[in-house]
Amino acid sequence: MSRSPAGADPATPYLRVDVARLRANLERTARWAADAGVALRPHAKTHKCLEVARLQLDTGAAGLTVATIGEAEVFVDAGVEDVFIAYPLWLTDQAAARLRDLAGRADLAIGVDSAEAAARAARLLEGSGVAALMEVDSGQHRSGVAPETAGQLAVAAVEAGLPVRGVFTFPGHSYAPAALRTAADDEARALRVATASFRAAGLEPDVVSGGSTPSLEHTHTEELTELRPGVYAFGDAQQWELGTMEPADLALVCRATVVSHAGGRIVLDAGSKALGADRASYATGWGRLPAYADARVVQLSEHHAVVDLADAPLPALGTYVDVVPNHVCAAVNLADTLWAETGGGLEAWSVAARGRNS
Template sequence: MPATPYLRVDLARLRRNIARVAEFADGAGLALRPHVKTHKTVEIARLQLAAGAVGISVATIGEAETFARNGIGDVFVAYPLWLDDTAAGRLTDLTGDAAVAIGVDSVEGAANAGRLLGATTVEALVEIDCGHHRSGVLPRDAGKVALAAVRTGLQVRGVFTFPGHSYAAGALASAAADEAAALREAAASLREAGVEPHVVSGGSTPSLAHSDPSVLTELRPGVYVFGDAQQWELGAMPPDSLALTCSASVVSHAGGRLVLDAGSKVLGADRPAYASGFGRLPEHPDARIVMLSEHHAVVDLAGASLPPLGSRVDVVPNHVCNAVNLVDTVYAEESGELRPWSVTARGLNS
């Protein structure tokens, strides 16, 4: 057994999560292009492809390179990249290994991308803001951005959005409704500009079940492979589906509380307003991590008796994408055996 703290993947649950979402997408007649930023692990991307995914979504060119060079032949950088010569050269090189597409969210960004990539096979999708208010143009301006791309020789595949405002209590269905309305308007805007939106792409793990197949053609959820405490607390995934846990050791009973050796350097420091703490303990559903520092989680056990010093306790991180990005290896468990999987794209922020 590895020394604690380490991240363990329940392979049976992982396979079930992958199958469940693949079947959902298939049943709805939607293509599935999972976001692999969550796991950054080639073995897991292969399981997703084997279950029917049409390709993958990534956030950075470094992630695209890792997966394309490990045999994943269809990669969409779902991010409004601002390209320079180096970045454009890396993307162009990648087209030898994979079908490559990128996001653009402004007329200037599209024109810049077209200038650098217009002579290549790299395609573009226009990002729109459906209510998350992060990046993306307004839906009604999507046609203008598409036109700027087309005019510089860049093939436009369609439109995409991320309904990230689904990450709030009670917002799962309403965020999906916002997503559908915005994508419908954006697709119309492209058609008015004379650009056919072949792909209309959305999806987030919390809003997934509410996705509108009359508007969308593609889903890009990421977190669903593992789930995490955020999905649990949002009601988007039940605790018995969560496939990644941090195995931690009890190091102290200071103050009559449970102190574990899993801190923000293995769980991540995410603590959104709707979260009830810094992570959850599946074996102690009433417990809360009330304090988190780099190598300590202080747990209020809600009156339960303290597990002994030196014993092991599982923790589900709040945000699994950031937890996985802290380790070079996750351990896949099946039938009691642990197999190390390299988090190959860890830390590839550019």
């Protein structure tokens, strides 16, 4: 960890974290989960950062969720003892060897959504202690089996020799303005049916896992044992526009410099290579500016962000402006460092799991 010289900012564009806001987000969600009687297993693909992971664990997280074996390796190497790879892995010999190494140092679970993948995992991971959760589709229609077949899949996994811990889903279709509550309802139905199918097959799921940041407050917590939100830690422009987080809750911005007034607008030095290129169908621009509620990033190139400030006066050339990325996970994945405001200046937090995509 390094510290920026007193009074000096890193060169723009860079990602800046308000640690007080980050802590408040983590503590608020941890209290909510504890009051609801469910475990919190946040998704670390959002931040990929050891310092943020430690804060999450210190505020009550039961463990971490990751998307890849590489991410799991980074966090287990740093001492995290409980990790779920929430992805339907298709194992190679090399991947299985990496999982075996991790299982010797942490409680490790993986995702499965086919009998073929379960049988392969059982053969390659035999005796390792790695467990599996069966993935069900709760409405996003990405991966996962139909909820009513979850028990059948679990039986196939058990018969192949793969320990089964439970069932999981991701209500990713919650990322739409009218879907926050309905996606949570879909998730609850899917998990209820999946749990019933386990029991009909003579199995009891110890873990029933779900959750997303947009649908979090609508979650039917009586149907789950754990939640796996990720974006809640930082927030982003998507959460702002969905109404699930207020601007005052957003803990990460991209600090950029005004480099041009061309066309009567401001041009910033933070393009898609700093902010990410994601723009959901409901998004009103390529990012939002906390200091200018009516402003929109109306054009994004690799190194340019063109901002229409509406009726606000143009800040002078050389002025710093903060932009909230549309999708914080994508923006963080483009950065080597998060610059954390700790009250005593800026600390450099490494994006330690950046690039660990396999």
